[in-house]
Amino acid sequence: xxxxxxxxxxxxxxxxxxxxxxxxxxxxxxxxxxxxxxxxxxxxxxxxxxxxxxxxxxxxxxxxxxxxxxxxxxxxxxxxxxxxxxxxxxxxxxxxxxxxxxxxxxxxxxxxxxxxxxxxxxxxxxxxxxxxxxxxxxxxxxxxxxxxxxxxxxxxxxxxxxxxxxxxxxxxxxxxxxxxxxxxxxxxxxxxxxxxxxxxxxxxxxxxxxxxxxxxxxxxxxxxxxxxxxxxxxxxxxxxxxxxxxxxxxxxxxxxxxxxxxxxxxxxxxxxxxxxxxxxxxxxxxxxxxxxxxxxxxxxxxxxxxxxxxxxxxxxxxxxxxxxxxxxxxxxxxxxxxxxxxxxxxxxxxxxxxxxxxxxxxxxxxxxxxxxx
Numbered sequence: 001x002x003x004x005x006x007x008x009x010x011x012x013x014x015x016x017x018x019x020x021x022x023x024x025x026x027x028x029x030x031x032x033x034x035x036x037x038x039x040x041x042x043x044x045x046x047x048x049x050x051x052x053x054x055x056x057x058x059x060x061x062x063x064x065x066x067x068x069x070x071x072x073x074x075x076x077x078x079x080x081x082x083x084x085x086x087x088x089x090x091x092x093x094x095x096x097x098x099x100x101x102x103x104x105x106x107x108x109x110x111x112x113x114x115x116x117x118x119x120x121x122x123x124x125x126x127x128x129x130x131x132x133x134x135x136x137x138x139x140x141x142x143x144x145x146x147x148x149x150x151x152x153x154x155x156x157x158x159x160x161x162x163x164x165x166x167x168x169x170x171x172x173x174x175x176x177x178x179x180x181x182x183x184x185x186x187x188x189x190x191x192x193x194x195x196x197x198x199x200x201x202x203x204x205x206x207x208x209x210x211x212x213x214x215x216x217x218x219x220x221x222x223x224x225x226x227x228x229x230x231x232x233x234x235x236x237x238x239x240x241x242x243x244x245x246x247x248x249x250x251x252x253x254x255x256x257x258x259x260x261x262x263x264x265x266x267x268x269x270x271x272x273x274x275x276x277x278x279x280x281x282x283x284x285x286x287x288x289x290x291x292x293x294x295x296x297x298x299x300x301x302x303x304x305x306x307x308x309x310x311x312x313x314x315x316x317x318x319x320x321x322x323x324x325x326x327x328x329x330x331x332x333x334x335x336x337x338x339x340x341x342x343x344x345x346x347x348x349x350x351x352x353x354x355x356x357x358x359x360x361x362x363x364x365x366x367x368x369x370x371x372x373x
Contacts, residue, residue: 009058011091015099016053020067024053028065033245035223036080036109041242042067044218051078054095056088064088068096073104074322080109081135081249081285081304086117093123093309104315105322110304118307126316127309128323130330136286136299144274147298155296159270162263169262170231175271178226179243187228188220191238195254208252216240216251227272229255229264237268246282266293273297306330 016024025039035041043049049069056064064085067078075096077089093106110133118129141147148156166173178184192213199206208216219242220226229237237255241248255265276284286294290301308326310316316323 009087011063011087012057013091013095014055014057016055020051020053024055024065027062028067029244031062031065032082033247034080034082035219035242035244035249037067037078037082038223038244039067040222041219042078044215054092056085056091066092070100070103073102073319075100075103075106077106077108079111081112081287083112084108086113086121089113089118089307090121090123090309097125097309097311104311104319106309107322108307110306112302113305113307115303115305118305123309125310126313127307128326128330129305129307130326130333131303132306132329132333133288133304134290134301135288135304136290136294137302138273138284138286138298138300140273140277140282140284142277144277147274147277150298152296158263159267162267166262166264166267170259172232173229173236174231175227175229175268177275178224178228180224181221183220183224183226185217187235187238188216188226188240190235191226191228191240191252191254192216193254194235194238194256195252198254198257201257225276227268227275229268229271231259237264239268239272241272241276243276243279243281246280247285248276248281248283249285250287266297269293269297 020039029038042051051067051069054066054068055062056066066084066088069076069078077092089108089111096106097103112135115129115131141150148159151159178187192208195208196206220240223242223244225241225243225248227237227239227241228235235256236259238253239250240252241250243249253265253269255268273284284299286297286299306326306329308322310319
């Protein structure tokens with residue numbers, strides 16, 4: 001085990017390049033509580049996955065584990081959505097560039113490491129670091145009642161109204177949860193099929209292709225939590241979540257469009273979140289995509305940062321295609337944010353205009369009544 005100095009701290013590190021010890025699998029889940037950094041997920045995505053590991057410790061305790069693979073002159077760190085410490089990332093890149101003389105660039109998957117922390121490391125070689133995605137996260141309160149109270153008044157009222165309407169129109173409405181090995185494959189297939197159908201009805205192409213479906217089928221026996229809403233015993237709505245430690249990662253939602261008028265999809269997600277609270281979870285990750293319902297249900301953006309560290313300026317030039325792709329990710333994120341801001345402004349103006357019209361109508365009604373008294 002080698003030792004390096006990072007600021008005022010002494011960090012020890014160890015390489016595992018010819019096979020990863022079995023203890024790393026469980027340690028990754030405990031350390032990051034993140035499905036996207038788990039060995040289960042990485043192997044499900046790539047059955048031929050042959051990774052190495054770099055383990056960082058402080059005072060004998062593991063603080064970071066970086067799983068990586070090499071492809072030619074590029075080293076990829078599989079740390080998606082993880083909160084890797086910035087000093088561990090900088091230490092790893094420095095050691096990797098020294099260990100592999102033919103290496104051009106060390107590329108980290110988008111992670112929760114704050115951009116300011118990375119910039120504070122004083123990385124001596126050229127690097128790119130930018131916020132490229134958002135993980136919309138709901139920090140879960142202790143009880144479902146506290147969660148309901150935390151929501152905006154309009155969202156809270158809408159949920160109560162829809163639940164009442166569902167129970168009135170469909171007395172057989174029921175909600176159940178299945179976990180891991182107990183998940184019924186037939187029910188899970190229904191969720192996937194209705195998700196595809198719903199995307200088709202919206203004129204969109206579902207990202208859940210055959211390959212993605214196979215990945216889901218591999219992940220749910222280990223991490224899966226499936227919520228199922230039924231009416232008369234038949235599928236009405238469903239969601240797929242992966243649970244690692246006290247964190248839930250929202251993968252998919254689907255519902256039968258004939259129940260859209262009672263917002264069964266929204267009600268089902270709300271019930272799912274309440275179930276996560278009941279199971280003692282602390283965070284619910286809606287993940288990527290700034291969709292309005294995520295924020296209405298209490299989510300807040302947590303930025304994900306992409307990091308690429310190069311050996312030298314010459315190696316930036318020699319990898320211009322990769323450099324350009326990294327730059328494009330940051331640029332596209334900025335464009336999406338501007339579009340979202342404009343959309344939010346339009347919604348705000350629309351809501352203000354509707355409020356003004358309602359006020360005018362109320363005023364006119366008052367005037368009309370006074371004229372006829």
